Amino acid sequence: MTKDQVFQKMIEYFQGDPKRIQHFTKVYAYASLIGNAEKLSQKQQYILEVAALMHDIGIKPAEEKYGSCNGTLQEQEGPAPAKELLQSLNADEDIIERVVYLIAHHHTYDKIDGKDYQILVEADFLVNSYEDSLPANAIKSVYNKLFCTECGRKICRDMFVF
Template identity: 50%
Template sequence: MENISQIINSMTEYYAGDPRRINHFIKVHEFAKTIGELEGLDAHTLFTLEAAAVVHDIGIKLSEQKYGSSAGNYQELEGPPIAKKMLTELCIDAQVVERVCYLVGHHHTYGNIDGLDYRILVEADFLVNIYEENLSAAQAKMICNKYFKTKTGITLLNRMYPDN
Protein backbone atom coordinates (compact mmCIF):
# COMPACT_ATOMS: atom_id res chain seq x y z
CA MET A 1 0.00 0.00 0.00
CA GLU A 2 1.91 3.02 -1.24
CA ASN A 3 -0.01 5.87 0.32
CA ILE A 4 1.50 8.90 2.03
CA SER A 5 -1.63 9.32 4.15
CA GLN A 6 -1.04 5.87 5.65
CA ILE A 7 2.52 6.85 6.57
CA ILE A 8 1.27 10.09 8.13
CA ASN A 9 -1.33 8.10 10.06
CA SER A 10 1.35 5.73 11.38
CA MET A 11 3.59 8.64 12.36
CA THR A 12 0.77 10.38 14.23
CA GLU A 13 0.23 7.14 16.12
CA TYR A 14 3.98 6.87 16.79
CA TYR A 15 4.10 10.46 18.08
CA ALA A 16 0.69 10.41 19.80
CA GLY A 17 0.60 13.05 22.53
CA ASP A 18 3.43 15.05 20.94
CA PRO A 19 1.77 17.71 18.77
CA ARG A 20 5.04 19.59 18.28
CA ARG A 21 6.68 16.60 16.55
CA ILE A 22 3.54 15.86 14.53
CA ASN A 23 3.24 19.47 13.37
CA HIS A 24 6.92 19.48 12.46
CA PHE A 25 6.82 16.47 10.15
CA ILE A 26 3.54 17.62 8.55
CA LYS A 27 5.13 20.99 7.70
CA VAL A 28 8.36 19.41 6.42
CA HIS A 29 6.29 17.03 4.29
CA GLU A 30 4.29 19.86 2.73
CA PHE A 31 7.37 21.94 1.92
CA ALA A 32 9.14 18.88 0.50
CA LYS A 33 6.12 17.96 -1.63
CA THR A 34 5.78 21.52 -2.91
CA ILE A 35 9.48 21.88 -3.73
CA GLY A 36 9.58 18.42 -5.31
CA GLU A 37 6.60 19.10 -7.53
CA LEU A 38 7.82 22.54 -8.60
CA GLU A 39 11.32 21.18 -9.27
CA GLY A 40 9.79 18.51 -11.55
CA LEU A 41 10.57 15.30 -9.69
CA ASP A 42 9.22 12.14 -11.30
CA ALA A 43 6.44 10.31 -9.43
CA HIS A 44 8.69 7.63 -7.91
CA THR A 45 11.25 10.12 -6.58
CA LEU A 46 8.50 12.41 -5.31
CA PHE A 47 6.86 9.54 -3.42
CA THR A 48 10.22 8.58 -1.91
CA LEU A 49 10.86 12.20 -0.90
CA GLU A 50 7.40 12.56 0.63
CA ALA A 51 7.78 9.34 2.62
CA ALA A 52 11.20 10.46 3.85
CA ALA A 53 9.85 13.89 4.82
CA VAL A 54 7.12 12.30 6.93
CA VAL A 55 9.47 9.93 8.81
CA HIS A 56 12.68 11.99 8.77
CA ASP A 57 12.63 12.62 12.54
CA ILE A 58 11.38 9.18 13.57
CA GLY A 59 14.62 8.61 15.49
CA ILE A 60 14.08 11.49 17.92
CA LYS A 61 11.88 9.55 20.31
CA LEU A 62 14.39 6.72 20.82
CA SER A 63 17.32 9.17 20.84
CA GLU A 64 15.77 11.09 23.69
CA GLN A 65 15.08 7.87 25.60
CA LYS A 66 18.56 6.37 25.04
CA TYR A 67 20.78 9.44 25.06
CA GLY A 68 18.65 12.18 26.60
CA SER A 69 19.19 14.13 23.40
CA SER A 70 17.54 14.73 20.05
CA ALA A 71 20.86 15.68 18.40
CA GLY A 72 21.04 15.04 14.67
CA ASN A 73 23.72 12.36 14.94
CA TYR A 74 21.51 10.33 17.29
CA GLN A 75 18.50 10.77 15.01
CA GLU A 76 20.53 9.54 12.06
CA LEU A 77 21.69 6.50 14.04
CA GLU A 78 18.37 5.47 15.58
CA GLY A 79 15.92 6.51 12.87
CA PRO A 80 16.54 4.13 9.95
CA PRO A 81 15.67 0.84 11.72
CA ILE A 82 12.42 2.30 13.08
CA ALA A 83 11.53 3.79 9.69
CA LYS A 84 12.28 0.48 7.97
CA LYS A 85 9.99 -1.42 10.32
CA MET A 86 7.13 1.08 9.95
CA LEU A 87 7.36 1.35 6.16
CA THR A 88 7.74 -2.40 5.67
CA GLU A 89 4.63 -2.99 7.77
CA LEU A 90 2.80 -0.56 5.46
CA CYS A 91 3.91 -2.65 2.44
CA ILE A 92 6.01 0.14 0.95
CA ASP A 93 8.24 -1.02 -1.91
CA ALA A 94 11.61 -2.28 -0.63
CA GLN A 95 13.58 0.03 -2.94
CA VAL A 96 11.68 3.05 -1.58
CA VAL A 97 12.22 1.86 2.00
CA GLU A 98 15.96 1.55 1.37
CA ARG A 99 16.25 5.10 0.02
CA VAL A 100 14.00 6.55 2.73
CA CYS A 101 16.15 4.90 5.40
CA TYR A 102 19.24 6.35 3.77
CA LEU A 103 17.68 9.82 3.80
CA VAL A 104 16.56 9.45 7.43
CA GLY A 105 20.10 8.33 8.30
CA HIS A 106 21.67 11.37 6.62
CA HIS A 107 19.21 14.27 6.84
CA HIS A 108 21.51 16.19 9.21
CA THR A 109 24.62 15.46 7.14
CA TYR A 110 25.14 18.17 4.55
CA GLY A 111 28.57 17.44 3.07
CA ASN A 112 27.72 14.89 0.40
CA ILE A 113 24.13 15.37 -0.74
CA ASP A 114 23.73 12.75 -3.45
CA GLY A 115 20.35 13.43 -5.00
CA LEU A 116 17.60 15.95 -5.52
CA ASP A 117 15.36 14.09 -3.05
CA TYR A 118 18.06 14.48 -0.37
CA ARG A 119 18.63 18.15 -1.29
CA ILE A 120 14.91 18.94 -1.07
CA LEU A 121 14.49 17.11 2.25
CA VAL A 122 17.30 19.19 3.75
CA GLU A 123 15.82 22.43 2.40
CA ALA A 124 12.30 21.60 3.62
CA ASP A 125 13.59 20.71 7.08
CA PHE A 126 15.55 23.98 7.23
CA LEU A 127 12.50 26.00 6.16
CA VAL A 128 10.57 24.62 9.11
CA ASN A 129 13.46 24.68 11.59
CA ILE A 130 14.32 28.32 10.85
CA TYR A 131 10.77 29.25 11.83
CA GLU A 132 10.40 26.85 14.77
CA GLU A 133 13.75 27.88 16.24
CA ASN A 134 12.96 31.57 15.68
CA LEU A 135 16.23 32.21 13.85
CA SER A 136 17.11 35.71 12.72
CA ALA A 137 16.96 36.94 9.13
CA ALA A 138 20.78 36.94 9.13
CA GLN A 139 20.84 33.29 10.22
CA ALA A 140 18.26 32.41 7.56
CA LYS A 141 20.41 34.13 4.92
CA MET A 142 23.52 32.23 6.04
CA ILE A 143 21.62 28.92 5.87
CA CYS A 144 20.23 29.80 2.46
CA ASN A 145 23.64 30.72 1.06
CA LYS A 146 25.30 27.63 2.50
CA TYR A 147 22.72 24.88 1.98
CA PHE A 148 19.98 25.87 -0.46
CA LYS A 149 20.44 25.01 -4.13
CA THR A 150 16.96 24.52 -5.61
CA LYS A 151 15.29 27.52 -7.20
CA THR A 152 12.04 26.70 -5.42
CA GLY A 153 13.64 26.31 -1.99
CA ILE A 154 15.50 29.60 -2.34
CA THR A 155 12.33 31.35 -3.51
CA LEU A 156 10.30 30.01 -0.58
CA LEU A 157 12.94 31.02 1.95
CA ASN A 158 13.22 34.50 0.45
CA ARG A 159 9.45 34.91 0.50
CA MET A 160 9.28 33.81 4.13
CA TYR A 161 12.23 35.98 5.17
CA PRO A 162 12.33 38.89 2.69
CA ASP A 163 14.80 40.82 4.83
CA ASN A 164 17.53 38.25 4.31
Protein backbone atom coordinates in the same frame (compact mmCIF):
# COMPACT_ATOMS: atom_id res chain seq x y z
CA MET B 1 1.60 1.62 0.68
CA THR B 2 0.06 5.06 0.45
CA LYS B 3 1.44 8.32 1.78
CA ASP B 4 -1.74 8.68 3.81
CA GLN B 5 -0.99 5.37 5.55
CA VAL B 6 2.49 6.64 6.42
CA PHE B 7 1.03 9.96 7.58
CA GLN B 8 -1.41 8.19 9.90
CA LYS B 9 1.29 5.85 11.24
CA MET B 10 3.55 8.82 12.01
CA ILE B 11 0.74 10.60 13.86
CA GLU B 12 0.29 7.43 15.92
CA TYR B 13 4.05 7.18 16.42
CA PHE B 14 4.23 10.70 17.86
CA GLN B 15 0.94 10.36 19.74
CA GLY B 16 0.69 13.00 22.46
CA ASP B 17 3.46 15.12 20.88
CA PRO B 18 1.70 17.74 18.75
CA LYS B 19 4.93 19.71 18.25
CA ARG B 20 6.55 16.78 16.43
CA ILE B 21 3.39 16.05 14.44
CA GLN B 22 3.11 19.70 13.39
CA HIS B 23 6.81 19.72 12.46
CA PHE B 24 6.76 16.74 10.11
CA THR B 25 3.48 17.92 8.60
CA LYS B 26 5.05 21.26 7.65
CA VAL B 27 8.24 19.62 6.32
CA TYR B 28 6.04 17.32 4.23
CA ALA B 29 4.10 20.28 2.80
CA TYR B 30 7.25 22.19 1.79
CA ALA B 31 8.95 19.07 0.44
CA SER B 32 5.89 18.28 -1.67
CA LEU B 33 5.70 21.82 -3.03
CA ILE B 34 9.42 22.05 -3.84
CA GLY B 35 9.53 18.53 -5.32
CA ASN B 36 6.63 19.29 -7.63
CA ALA B 37 8.25 22.57 -8.70
CA GLU B 38 11.49 20.72 -9.43
CA LYS B 39 9.53 18.22 -11.55
CA LEU B 40 10.78 15.12 -9.78
CA SER B 41 9.77 11.80 -11.26
CA GLN B 42 6.69 10.25 -9.69
CA LYS B 43 8.86 7.75 -7.81
CA GLN B 44 11.31 10.41 -6.54
CA GLN B 45 8.39 12.57 -5.39
CA TYR B 46 6.86 9.63 -3.56
CA ILE B 47 10.16 8.78 -1.83
CA LEU B 48 10.69 12.44 -0.92
CA GLU B 49 7.24 12.81 0.59
CA VAL B 50 7.46 9.56 2.58
CA ALA B 51 10.91 10.59 3.85
CA ALA B 52 9.58 14.04 4.80
CA LEU B 53 6.81 12.46 6.86
CA MET B 54 9.28 10.13 8.59
CA HIS B 55 12.49 12.16 8.75
CA ASP B 56 12.41 12.72 12.53
CA ILE B 57 11.40 9.19 13.51
CA GLY B 58 14.75 8.83 15.31
CA ILE B 59 13.83 11.48 17.89
CA LYS B 60 11.88 9.12 20.14
CA PRO B 61 14.51 6.36 20.42
CA ALA B 62 17.28 8.98 20.77
CA GLU B 63 15.47 10.67 23.64
CA GLU B 64 14.73 7.31 25.29
CA LYS B 65 18.32 6.05 25.00
CA TYR B 66 20.33 9.24 25.46
CA GLY B 67 17.98 11.91 26.82
CA SER B 68 18.86 13.97 23.76
CA CYS B 69 17.74 14.17 20.15
CA ASN B 70 20.43 16.13 18.32
CA GLY B 71 20.80 15.65 14.58
CA THR B 72 23.50 13.00 14.83
CA LEU B 73 21.43 10.90 17.23
CA GLN B 74 18.34 11.30 15.02
CA GLU B 75 20.30 10.02 12.05
CA GLN B 76 21.72 7.15 14.09
CA GLU B 77 18.45 6.04 15.70
CA GLY B 78 16.00 6.69 12.87
CA PRO B 79 16.75 3.92 10.38
CA ALA B 80 15.62 0.94 12.49
CA PRO B 81 12.10 2.16 13.38
CA ALA B 82 11.70 3.62 9.87
CA LYS B 83 12.51 0.29 8.25
CA GLU B 84 10.18 -1.53 10.63
CA LEU B 85 7.29 0.87 9.94
CA LEU B 86 7.79 0.72 6.17
CA GLN B 87 8.00 -3.06 6.19
CA SER B 88 4.78 -3.23 8.23
CA LEU B 89 3.12 -1.32 5.38
CA ASN B 90 4.60 -3.69 2.76
CA ALA B 91 6.68 -1.00 1.07
CA ASP B 92 8.92 -2.04 -1.80
CA GLU B 93 12.50 -2.72 -0.78
CA ASP B 94 13.97 0.00 -3.03
CA ILE B 95 11.60 2.56 -1.46
CA ILE B 96 12.58 1.42 2.03
CA GLU B 97 16.27 1.62 1.19
CA ARG B 98 16.15 5.21 -0.09
CA VAL B 99 13.79 6.52 2.59
CA VAL B 100 15.94 4.99 5.33
CA TYR B 101 19.05 6.50 3.70
CA LEU B 102 17.45 9.96 3.67
CA ILE B 103 16.41 9.63 7.31
CA ALA B 104 19.95 8.54 8.21
CA HIS B 105 21.44 11.62 6.51
CA HIS B 106 18.92 14.48 6.76
CA HIS B 107 21.22 16.48 9.07
CA THR B 108 24.33 15.80 6.97
CA TYR B 109 24.76 18.62 4.48
CA ASP B 110 28.07 17.77 2.81
CA LYS B 111 27.03 14.51 1.09
CA ILE B 112 23.82 15.46 -0.70
CA ASP B 113 23.47 12.95 -3.52
CA GLY B 114 20.13 13.64 -5.14
CA LYS B 115 17.28 16.09 -5.57
CA ASP B 116 15.15 14.19 -3.05
CA TYR B 117 17.89 14.64 -0.43
CA GLN B 118 18.42 18.31 -1.35
CA ILE B 119 14.74 19.10 -1.11
CA LEU B 120 14.29 17.28 2.20
CA VAL B 121 17.13 19.30 3.72
CA GLU B 122 15.70 22.58 2.39
CA ALA B 123 12.17 21.80 3.61
CA ASP B 124 13.42 20.79 7.07
CA PHE B 125 15.54 23.93 7.30
CA LEU B 126 12.61 26.17 6.36
CA VAL B 127 10.55 24.74 9.20
CA ASN B 128 13.40 24.58 11.72
CA SER B 129 14.38 28.20 11.02
CA TYR B 130 10.97 29.39 12.06
CA GLU B 131 10.41 26.93 14.92
CA ASP B 132 13.84 27.64 16.40
CA SER B 133 13.59 31.41 15.82
CA LEU B 134 16.95 31.50 14.05
CA PRO B 135 18.43 34.99 13.63
CA ALA B 136 18.24 36.51 10.15
CA ASN B 137 22.01 36.37 9.61
CA ALA B 138 22.05 32.61 10.34
CA ILE B 139 19.18 31.99 7.93
CA LYS B 140 20.89 34.03 5.20
CA SER B 141 24.16 32.17 5.74
CA VAL B 142 22.51 28.76 5.40
CA TYR B 143 20.45 30.00 2.46
CA ASN B 144 23.66 30.96 0.63
CA LYS B 145 25.46 27.71 1.46
CA LEU B 146 22.71 25.14 1.29
CA PHE B 147 19.73 26.13 -0.84
CA CYS B 148 19.96 25.02 -4.47
CA THR B 149 16.41 24.64 -5.74
CA GLU B 150 14.76 27.70 -7.22
CA CYS B 151 11.50 27.04 -5.40
CA GLY B 152 13.21 26.43 -2.04
CA ARG B 153 15.27 29.60 -2.46
CA LYS B 154 12.16 31.65 -3.28
CA ILE B 155 10.19 30.28 -0.33
CA CYS B 156 13.09 31.07 2.00
CA ARG B 157 13.45 34.62 0.65
CA ASP B 158 9.71 35.23 0.80
CA MET B 159 9.29 33.75 4.26
CA PHE B 160 12.18 35.57 5.88
CA VAL B 161 12.15 38.64 3.59
CA PHE B 162 15.63 39.20 2.27
